[in-house]
Amino acid sequence: MQFAAPDSLDKAVKLLKKLGTTRIVAGGTDLLVQMKSGFAAPDLIVDIKRIDEARQITEEAGGFRIGAAVSCFEMGEHAGLRKAWPGVVEAARLIGSTQIQGRATIAGNLCNASPAADSVPALIAAGAIATVVGPKGRRDVPVETIATAPGKTSLAKGELVASILLPARPARGGDAYLRFIPRTEMDIAVVGAGVALALDGSGTCVKARVALGAVAARALLVDDAAKALIGTKVDADALAKLAAAASAACKPIDDKRGTKEFRIQVAGVLARRAAETALQRARG
Amino acid sequence: MAGIHVTTTINGDTVEYVCQPDETLLDVLRDRLGLTGAKEGCGTGDCGACSVTLDGRLVCSCLVLGAEAEGRAIATVEGLADGETLHPLQRKFLEHAALQCGVCTPGFLVAAKALLDRNLNPTESEVRYWLAGNLCRCTGYDKIVRAVLDTAAEMRESRNAA
Amino acid sequence: MPLDAADRPKTSFKQVGTRPLRPDGIDKVTGRARFGADANAPGMLIGKILRSPHAHARIRKIDASKALALPGVKAVVTKDDFAPRDDDLADVLVNVMARDKALYHGHAVAAVAATSVQVARKALALIAVDYEVLPHVTDVDEAMKPNAPVIRDGLITKGVDPALTKASNVAERYEFGHGDVKAGFAQAEVVVEREFKTEATHQGYIEPHACLANVGSDGTGELWVCTQGHYMVRDNCARLLGMDLSKLRVTASEIGGGFGGKTTVFIEPVALALSRKAGRPVKLVMTRDEVFLATGPTSSTSMMVKIGAKKDGTIAAAEALFKYQGGAFPGSPAQFGAMTAFACYDLKNVKVIAYDVLCNRPKQAAYRAPGAPMAAFAVESVMAELGAKLGLDPIDFRRRNAAKQGTKAVYGPTFGPIGFVETLDAVKNHPNYKKPLSKNQGRGIASGFWFNFGGQTCVSLNIGTDGTVNLALGTPDIGGSRASMAMMAAEELGIPYDQVRAVVTDTSSLGYNDVTDGSRVTFAAGAATIHAARDAVRKLCARAARTWGIPEDAVVWENGHAKPAGANAGNHKPLSLKEISGSAGSTGGPIAGHHEFNAENAGPSFATHVVDVEVDPETGRTTVLRYLIAQDAGKAVHPSYVEGQFQGGAAQGVGWALNEEYVYGKDGRLQNAGFLDYRIPVASDMPMIDTIILEVPNPGHPYGVRGVGETSIVPPLAAVANAVSDAVGVRLSSVPYSPPKVLKALNGRMKAAAE
Known part of the structure; x- marks a missing residue:
């Protein structure tokens, strides 16, 4: 096993291209646990926290670009980001404990490809774009295309997510993320729901994205749930349809954290509650 | 595995050590530096008994690699009191x-x-x-x-x- | 000297009842305190244990040759390094290291000592174990079925007359009670009968088991270990390794929580065997998943409780059946469950049957009032339902049937002075009991009992020439007992608290001390401390008498001074403890007090808890809003640590009630061996926990002390269950009241209401 801490993305990509298993340590909160259990035994660990570009939150096209090594806690300290995408920031600040948030990153949360990752439904709902850097250069892809199955990503050998771009918050837009856990903190989401929506001047929903976590092999973008809101005033009837659509989209499993029927039912409840919060935020 | 030489600051003092690439900061503190105030309750970031600050940021030292500490500033419970005066x-x-x-x-x-x-x-x-x-x-x-x-x-x- | 029960407990105190700082405090807030894993030795090796991936498997062969060939590996041990035995330690040995069969997922099968943890881990992977996987059973009801796989060959149920001849997983049957249950139920006007299950929970101490063993080629050894009882560790380890007790010196480290889980040996004999074989010190520290897999969680249970009452609220009869599995070994606390179940109540007709059952799970260990919380969950759930049917306030219903002095307990004895009624009155008069509740909020009440233990205790008190005192104790301090002991010694000697230094010494320094368990230390070691101090006082008085040239019985001890007993004794200036000890060298040599005894007459402690919760009807999630505890402490020596015992037990009980459970897969493997998915309460899960300390003196202790450590975990399971029921009208037949289960029950109620 080797350790490297390059100071540029180019150097990181060159290292990652090497033969053998390579893993990136950004926050390390998943990787070190996997190494401890023997689940991961990389030949090379690449620490990306010495790369300036990965350490920054920058404004871009009215939105925000979040470097891959920016911790969730740092996201919460960024006033502009908090104002624009409160749901995404809340999701990031729900991951683990204060200690975990001091290390964990949303890029890491995305690339770890857990179906229960808290930040991912919020990012999907927000329409976030992942900037992937690799041997063939840079490419921008919607975040929902990164995870393909539990622990599996669409990234090629040598590629890494360098940053995540949150677009400009739409006028009269709002987002929210809620998750269900048995305790108040420290648990993996049993269900997660992210909603981002935008209203027109009359208060009619003109745009919506609804994403669910922990109810399928990867986070789901649920178009039917979004359709239930678009064109409505997001009234009780629309919210009930949203909840039904969210529940209908679930393909969960029974496991130690929850049953299928529980996840299906609560997915609808959380989608509705998240939409209510997003609506309030959109109304300002 | 070749050892990695690290120079860092712990509770205000410059400290040097050699650690393995997969060795955690908690292992370094406890087993190499004799700073056993931080405890290993789980080793997976779930219990917080190994809490330290890294450049002022609260972290679980069991989820930090010793190698990552190069040039950083670490604070542990051993540095909390000022001599005989408790925090x-x-x-x-x-x-x-x-x-x-x-x-x-x-x-x-x-x-x-x-x-x-x-x-x-x-x-x-x-x-x-x-x-x-x-x-x-x-x-x-x-x-x-x-x-x-x-x-x-x-x-x-x-x-x-x- | 036995305790003189005729002596009324002392009632006026100078030190006892105050809240001084603990002697180990500074070390524990500065990081200086040394716990189990904080010790190292020159030339030390690291030990690791290989564990069974199977719930039940025959071990055909273990081949460690590749591991031994790995550079850096210094020793491998297996069952062959321990002589087989058929005595009282036979099961302990089988649990320490599997013999012919692996009996549960995580059962130790081999161990290595190597120059680093990395090498040790590699070596484990190189040990080849040939398993023949056998059918397994992890559920207590399944284990009792006739076709269940029999886990221990030839196990014949004890306590059955006529004796059975066929082997089964039922180790023992117990029966308790008195009166005529059938006749009693015939008189009952309202009867509630329910079945319940509880899942296994773990003590969840934050410090994993850890030890450092060092055995020399001369057959002597030293062991540093986090344990609730280092004498127990010494005796068990020495016997398992064939050593003289006197040749193994065990030092108890600071201990990072135990709650009963550190009252036996797991890794210690293995570390000693590795050290003996390698000829070097060996440090062995469990990982967190090993703690969950292979130490001693509590029993899971299956229970039936039936209670019948007259319309005026008098209980006419009560009956219960308890089935407790305790892992793959006899010894579950089924008996304690049966004995404690109805102990809060004065019952004319009562019958309890209990079964101790084996499953392919780790050998259970004591967990805070072992056996009692589950039984109380069942009984107090039925009491709530029955009280509601009778239209009675839950406190009034309990009060009407409350056990008092003179009540014959279900397990046999007649209670002396006890404080149960006082706990009921105290919570009823507390503001929490009257706080209004909103929609989806509910209030739950439950009571609990624990016997408390006494046990073998040996204490030594040595007075220095400067008048300060060293108090040598043999009972590991798991929650501040050194402070309490020093307070009691200071109280007796009449000197300031900070002049007594209490220390837990190693096994070579004192006679045998039982394990710190059964809420016994403040009671038993406290009484021994008081008597050791009185022993020292007699000697101090004798020295004064010699100095003054008067008879010993003409000297009395008051406020830290020897004084002439009266005018007839002469006019002598009182001598302080410091003065007498300062001149001890010329009056007969060092002055020390001792006491050794087997403490009896531990007074039981009762508690009543009131919890308010709010249930989210759409997710089934329960939030604890407020929590109130009233418990009898006899005499609270250090009230802060008494409150801490109340609060800590309640929080553990809340965890048990809502989220904590061992989850086994169909393959018999534990699925949640970590703090991520074994969910103990976190700070944001709990409200402040209000406490009322009641003091009904225990006549069996010179200061009236009762143990307080365990009763606090008995009521919370039912209290929370009763509160959820009060909030949203559903009652589950099992804990935890986890959100999926509560939501399912709520759905069922909605569906039933719609039909």
């Missing part, structure tokens, strides 16, 4: 009997200090959520939360007096 949190933990077995105490103290460094007027709820990553099985948290709130009140007072 107010340490004093209040004793006065409030906020520890029974005491194995989680170093982690709680480091975490609570990180909170009070940012917010000297936290609500009970803020204290509880900030400390949710520090498990205590003895106290039911009541006396710990009271000790932190009382410390904050005392530190506010002395700051206002100054």
Whole structure:
């Protein structure tokens, strides 16, 4: 096993291209646990926290670009980001404990490809774009295309997510993320729901994205749930349809954290509650 | 595996060590440097007994590689008191009997200090959520939360007096 | 000297009842305190244990040759390094290291000692174990079925007359009670009968088991270990390794929580065997998943409780059946469950049957009032339902049937002075009991009992020439007992608290001390401390008498001074403890007090808890809003640590009630061996926990002390269950009241209401 801490993305990509298993340590909160259990035994660990570009939150096209090594806690300290995408920031600040948030990153949360990752439904709902850097250069892809199955990503050998771009918050837009856990903190989401929506001047929903976590092999973008809101005033009837659509989209499993029927039912409840919060935020 | 040479700052002192690439900062502190104040309760970031700060940021040292510490500044429970003078949190933990077995105490103290460094007027709820990553099985948290709130009140007072 | 029960407990105190700082405090807030894993030795090796991946498997062969060939590996041990035995330690040995069969997922099968943890881990992977996987059973009801796989060959149920001949997983049957249950139920006007299950929970101490063993080639050894009882560790380890007790010196480290889980040996004999074989010190520390897999969680249970009452609220009869599995070994606390179940109540007709059952799970260990919380969950759930049917306030219903002095307990004895009624009155008069509740909020009440233990205790008190005192104790301090002991010694000697230094000494320094368990230390070691101090006082008085040239019985001890007993004794200036000890060298040599005894007459402690919760009807999630505890402490020596015991037990009980459970897969493997998915309460899960300390003196202790450590975990399971029921009208037949289960029950109620 080797350790490297390059100071540029180019150097990181060159290292990652090497033969053998390579893993990136950004926050390390998943990787070190996997190494401890023997689940991961990389030949090379690449620490990306010495790369300036990965350490920054920058404004871009009215939105925000979040470097891959920016911790969730740092996201919460960024006033502009908090104002624009409160749901995404809340999701990031729900991951683990204060200690975990001091290390964990949303890029890491995305690339770890857990179906229960808290930040991912919020990012999907927000329409976030992942900037992937690799041997063939840079490419921008919607975040929902990164995870393909539990622990599996669409990234090629040598590629890494360098940053995540949150677009400009739409006028009269709002987002929210809620998750269900048995305790108040420290648990993996049993269900997660992210909603981002935008209203027109009359208060009619003109745009919506609804994403669910922990109810399928990867986070789901649920178009039917979004359709239930678009064109409505997001009234009780629309919210009930949203909840039904969210529940209908679930393909969960029974496991130690929850049953299928529980996840299906609560997915609808959380989608509705998240939409209510997003609506309030959109109304300002 | 070849050892990695690291130079870092711990509780204000420059420290050098050689560690393996897969060795955690907690292992380095405990096994190489003899700083056993940070405890390993789980090794997976779930209990907070190994809490330290890294460049002022509260982290679980079991989820940091020793190699990552190059050029950083680490603070542990051993650096909390100023010589013979306890930090107010340490004093209040004793006065409030906020520890029974005491194995989680170093982690709680480091975490609570990180909170009070940012917010000297936290609500009970803020204290509880900030400390949710520090498990205590003895106290039911009541006396710990009271000790932190009382410390904050005392530190506010002395700051206002100054 | 036995305790003189005729002596009324002392009632006026100078030190006892105050809240001084604990002697180990500074060390514990500065990181200086040394716990199990904090010790190292020159030339030390690291030990690791290989564990069974199977719930039940025959071990055909273990081949460690590749591991031994790995550079850096210094020793491998297996069952062959321990002589088989058929005595009282036979099961302990089988649990320490599997013999012919692996009996549960995580059962130790081999161990290595190597120069680093990395090498040790590699070596484990190189040990080849040939398993023949056998059918397994992890559920207590399944284990009792006739076709269940029999886990221990030839196990014949004890306590059955006529004796059975066929082997089964039922180790023992117990029966308790008195009166005529059938006749009693015939008189009952309202009867509630329910079945319940509880899942296994773990003590969840934050410090994993850890030890450092060092055995020399001369057959002597030293062991540093986090344990609730280092004498127990010494005796068990020495016997398992064939050593003289006197040649193994065990030092108890600071202990990072135990709650009963550190009252036996797991890794210690293995570390000693590795050290002996390698000829070097060996440090062995469990990982967190090993703690969950292979130490001693509590029993899971299956229970039936039936209670019948007259319309005026008098209980006419009560009956219960308890089935407790305790892992793959006899010894579950089924008996304690049966004995404690109805102990809060004065019952004319009562019958309890209990079964101790084996499953392919780790050998259970004591967990805070072992056996009692589950039984109380069942009984107090039925009491709530029955009280509601009778239209009675839950406190009034309990009060009407409350056990008092003179009540014959279900397990046999007649209670002396006890404080149960006092706990009921105290919570009823507390503001929490009257706080209004909103929609989806509910209030739950439950009571609990624990016997408390006494046990073998040996204490030594040595007075220095400067008048300060060293108090040598043999009972590891798991929650502040050194402070309490020093307070009691100071109280007797009449000197300031900070002049008594209490220390837990190693096994070579004192006679045998039982394990710190059964809420016994403040009671038993406290009484021994008081008597050791009185022993020292007699000697101090004798020295004064010699100095003054008067008879010993003409000297009395008051406020830390020897004084002439009266005018007839002469006019002598009182001598302080410091003065007498300062001149001890010329009056007969060092002055020390001792006491050795087997403490009896531990007074039981009762508690009543009131919890308010709010249930989210759409997710089934329960939030604890407020929590109130009233418990009898006899005499609270250090009230802060008494409150801490109340609060800590309640929080553990809340965890048990809502989220904590061992989850086994169909393959018999534990699925949640970590703090991520074994969910103990975190700070944000709990409210402040209000406490009322009641003091009904225990006549069996010179100061009236009762143990307080365990009762606090008995009521919370039912209290929370009753509160959820009060909030949203559903009652589950099992804990935890986890959100999926509560939501399912709520759905069922909605569906039933719609039909």
